[in-house]
Amino acid sequence: MDKSRTVFHWVLTPTLNGEQAEAALKRWMSGSETVKDLDQKSQIVNRSFRYFPLWYFRWKSDGQERVALEPAAATSVTELAHLSLLAGDLRPYAPSLEGDSEPPSVPLEAGLDWFRQSHAGAKVEEMALVHVPIFEFKYLYRGETYTAVVDAATGSVLANVYPAKAELPYRLVGGVAAVVFLCLASFPVIGGLADHDGGAIAGFLLCSGLGLIAAPILMAWAGWVAARV
Structure with missing residues (x-):
């Protein structure tokens, strides 16, 4: 057949x-x-x-x-x-x-x-x-x-159309996190350019310290957004 x-x-x-x-x-x-x-x-x-x-x-x-x-x-x-x-x-x-x-x-x-x-x-x-x-x-x-x-x-x-999660809050959290850590990552570079002897080390320590402070804040913010969107 x-x-x-x-x-x-x-x-x-x-x-x-x-x-x-x-x-x-x-x-x-x-x-x-x-x-x-x-x-x-x-x-x-x-x-x-x-x-x-x-x-x-x-x-x-x-x-x-x-x-x-x-x-x-x-x-x-x-x-x-x-x-x-x-x-x-x-x-x-x-x-x-x-x-x-x-x-x-x-x-x-x-x-x-x-x-x-x-x-x-x-x-x-x-x-x-x-x-x-x-x-x-x-x-x-x-x-x-x-x-x-x-x-x-x-x-x-x-389903073609349904009440989907809003993407803007997640993109905002991701964008802010990227900017914050990009700025922190620049500290050792700026420190090294300003002071060749110990500037890079000081910048690294400052970057690490502020990163430890920023990370839980950003994670808490992301959790807050996820719980409400």
């Missing part, structure tokens, strides 16, 4: 129920990517389950099999295309799942065009329509509504 011309229809079996998916979302909310205490300060307002369609393309590169996914339906969470699928996890799609499945609205030709744009010259050996089980959550945070998707097969969380 020429798999490059046959379009199979597969489904990924879910391993998480709604409560387990919500627990996975809460763990992600309490992680390092999101604002502090998002899991406690946000409110989940909706949870829905469905099988979402993806176009599946398999090809070989440097002797190794590769897989790429493209959305087969409109979605606000384009990260779904970055799911990891193993061929051994796929099962033939059953018509009994249609009630919980979103039908494909993106033609195969469009998905194939997207694939070729990002994988020029790749020869597709297998194409398939894969329905993956997902829980979609809507949650409120500071008056804004956000969407997150939990892969019901692996528990991974996908």
Whole structure:
């Protein structure tokens, strides 16, 4: 059978129920990517389950099999295309799942065009329509509504837009620390230029002493920022 011309229809079996998916979302909310205490300060307002369609393309590169996914339906969470699928996890799609499945609205030709744009010259050996089980959550945070998707097969969380940690406070701490230690490092040089006999030693001792004072202050400041951002 020429798999490059046959379009199979597969489904990924879910391993998480709604409560387990919500627990996975809460763990992600309490992680390092999101604002502090998002899991406690946000409110989940909706949870829905469905099988979402993806176009599946398999090809070989440097002797190794590769897989790429493209959305087969409109979605606000384009990260779904970055799911990891193993061929051994796929099962033939059953018509009994249609009630919980979103039908494909993106033609195969469009998905194939997207694939070729990002994988020029790749020869597709297998194409398939894969329905993956997902829980979609809507949650409120500071008056804004956000969407997150939990892969019901692996528990991974996908989101395009979410309340992320602010980078400016961390950059400020890092910048100040760099300036402080750069200035301290210049003391031995300045001392040596000013006094060839003992200036460098005096500058080194001054640098070491002030460094011992500055280090815990900067570390405490960094800890304070991490606890509040």
